[in-house]
Amino acid sequence: MSRISDRFAALRQAGRGGLIPFITAGDPDRDTTARLLAGLPAAGADLIELGLPFSDPMADGPAIQEASERALKAGASTARTLDLVREFRETDTTTPVVLMGYYNPVFVHGPERFARDAAAAGVDGIILVDLPPEEADEFTGPARAAGLDFIVLTAPTTDDARLPRVLANAGGFVYYVSVAGVTGTRAAEGTTIRDAVDRLRRFTDLPLAVGFGIRTPDQAAEVAAAADAAVVGSAVIGRIADNLDADGRPAPGLVDDTLRFVGELAAGVRKQRGEAP
Amino acid sequence: MHTPNTYAGGPDERGHFGPFGGRYVAETLMPLMLEVERAWRDARADAAFQRELSDWLRDYVGRPTPLYHARSLSARAGGAQIWLKREDLDHTGAHKINSCLGQALLARRMGKTRIIAETGAGQHGVATATVCALFDIPCTIYMGATDMARQEPNVFRMRLLGAEVRPVESGHGTLKDAMNEALRDWVASVDDTYYLIGTTAGPHPYPAMVRDFQSVIGREVAEQMEAIDGRPPDSVVACIGGGSNAMGIFHPFLDRPEVALTGVEAAGHGLGTDAHAASLTGGRPGVLHGNRTYLLQSDDGQIREAHSISAGLDYPGVGPEHAWLKQAERVRYATCGDDAALEAFQVLTRAEGIIPALESAHAVAHALAAAAGLPADHRMVVNLSGRGDKDIATVRQALEAEGRA
Structure with missing residues (x-):
């Protein structure tokens, strides 16, 4: 059993979907991310998605692009991202941490070395936006060997003929990108999401997390009721951005305000009791 | 290998x-x-x-484009005969x-x-x-x-x-x-x-x-040279940004080992600086924009900005087929900096009455230097990928900065 499967099993037992907030490592600086990470579990994060900064986040909308830019400007790197997870693990050994990013930093680090280093730091899974199954072999082997879940993305455009191929390497949970588009723009209709989740359930027993366009506690609740977890990224990043001064420095209330927002999302998810599958 | x-x-x-x-x-x-x-x-x-x-x-772009024997330019170089593939004459002024x-x-x-x-x-x-x-x-x-x-x-x-x-x-x-x-x-x-x-x-x-769509360039060169003296050119030179004009002119000659192929990357202010666009010569393999290729990037895998006086070469990556042809050593990749390109821009303009795009001027600069050391019966084809009207302001600014205009 891994931290990810343990957590989803516990959620299932509790009869509710989970909340997965997303923040970018090092945005707006290392210290703020460390404090956010430390506070997220108590605020109600069931799993944590941590963005691995990249200079060219071409599947992301403006909020996450800017978060990546702020982080890199403040000196974020792959090694420092793993350091943040290592530090988080000193106080939290149960909340799963999943990295999300683009393949180039992983490729340059070396797929094998990256998988080993990430697992050793306490990372549980990784989502690589631009690494489709057709190109993933050189990474999935090392990831499996290191005990790191390779979390795949499926999209509205992934049809039934293609799904088995996409799911072949899947571990941890399956991330459903609920709208064809970049992060943080529009939201999918609740009924569309339920249909998509039903379709995916026919192909996999892994837990399903749904993301893209989820901004409010009500939306998070609706999604978490239909799927096993809701991912909220751009809206959380938006709170961070709202608490920066004109020079991009964090205002004193940034961490509290962001965690309060995560708490509101978590409260939404928790009051909605989804039916156990 | x-x-x-x-x-x-x-x-x-x-x-x-x-x-x-x-x-x-x-x-x-x-x-x-x-x-x-x-x-x-x-x-x-x-x-x-x-x-x-x-x-x-044929009817809209104006193909085939001429293969022009640049005698004055050849004389300036003093060696090989330089032929220009006139992609600058395509409708809209480039390949x-x-x-x-x-x-x-x-x-x-x-x-x-x-x-x-x-x-x-x-x-x-x-x-x-x-x-x-x-x-x-x-x-x-x-x-x-x-x-x-x-x-x-x-x-x-x-x-x-x-x-x-x-x-x-x-x-x-x-x-x-x-x-x-x-x-x-x-x-x-x-x-x-x-x-x-x-x-x-x-x-x-x-x-x-x-590449397939651009290969019409190389196919025409092969036919045109064949018609002139019954054999392919001895060498072909083209500039490389992403690499489409070069792939287009190289591809039909890849399996003709007697044809030497040279791609010319933009060295900007110099390979020793951060301000260049030579991904093959000064970068290393990575993944960006959907493909694995040579990229200008940091040790951490963050993509760097490229620089060239020519905006069309100003890209931190390069087509993956070029990356492979470099590794397979079928094509030789050279570089040319802003200054040499600017010089070649003026030389070609004065010698032949043809104003090249600054991109193409990188290939011309390399050809001028390379031709000098070659025999007079060597036939070198340079892909003149575009015309230079769009660059007049940039060139004027650069020359004024040097106090030469």
Whole structure:
């Protein structure tokens, strides 16, 4: 059993979907991310998605692009991202941490070395936006060997003929990108999401997390009721951005305000009791 | 290393040229990439499509373009005879339109009703806007805000042609940011939109498809040289940004070992500085914009900004087939800096009355230096990929800065 499967099993037992907030490592600086990470579990994060900064986040909308830019400007790197997870693990050994990013930093680090280093730091899974199954072999082997879940993305455009191929390497949970588009723009209709989740359930027993366009506690609740977890990224990043001064420095209330927002999302998810599958 | 039976057979069925190329895109785009690939394979094998394309190339672009013996330029170099493949005479003034026409016909065939494209200097944007005007297809061009300021006349040209030009403020507002933004548009408009990529980069099938459409350049050179004295040229020189004009002229000669092929990258202010665009010479393998290739990047895998006096070479990556041809040592990759390109720009203008694009001037600079050491019966073909009207302001500024104009 891994931290990810343990957590989803516990959620299932509790009869509710989970909340997965997303923040970018090092945005707006290392210290703020460390404090956010430390506070997220108590605020109600069931799993944590941590963005691995990249200079060219071409599947992301403006909020996450800017978060990546702020982080890199403040000196974020792959090694420092793993350091943040290592530090988080000193106080939290149960909340799963999943990295999300683009393949180039992983490729340059070396797929094998990256998988080993990430697992050793306490990372549980990784989502690589631009690494489709057709190109993933050189990474999935090392990831499996290191005990790191390779979390795949499926999209509205992934049809039934293609799904088995996409799911072949899947571990941890399956991330459903609920709208064809970049992060943080529009939201999918609740009924569309339920249909998509039903379709995916026919192909996999892994837990399903749904993301893209989820901004409010009500939306998070609706999604978490239909799927096993809701991912909220751009809206959380938006709170961070709202608490920066004109020079991009964090205002004193940034961490509290962001965690309060995560708490509101978590409260939404928790009051909605989804039916156990 | 092992010598392959053919250098021209790539890519494999998954779009790989050796370890390079491939299809590194978000899952939302993958089904569409497979659809583009199927459409391209069908079109390639369809005689009616090929006939329609060559009719447009003849009647609209003005093909075949001349292969011109530049005697004065050759005399200046003092050695090999330099021949210029006059892609500057293509409609819109550069080779870009060869691939734009092919891809627009493909988009129509696929039933797509909207075209998007990225552009750096604006040449590919102008060529795309042109074919979209011709076929009455709505089009949106993404262009970095910095580039829009540098290339204002091309922005106006695109708008006259009916294109919507969207400024890209993210990153440094240059070509790679424009490409990111075009991909972001595409991922949200997969149903009706075709992304018309300007060079031999991007996810499979683009590198191979753009090369196929540009290979008309090399096929014409082979025929033209054959008609002149019954054999292929001794050497071919072309500039490399993403690498489409070079792939187009090289490809028909890849399996003719007697033809020496040289690609010339932009060394900007120098390879020892951060301000260059020589991904093959000064970069290392990575993954960006859908393919694995040589990239200018930090040790941490963050992509760097490229620099060249020529906006069309100003890209931190290069087509994956070039990456493979470098590794296979079939093509030699050289570099040329801003100053040498600027000098060659003036030399060709004065010697032949032909104003080259600054991109092409990099190839001319290399040819001038290389020709000097070669015998007089050596026939060197330089791909004059575009004309230089668009660069007049840049050249004037550079010369004034040096106190020479």
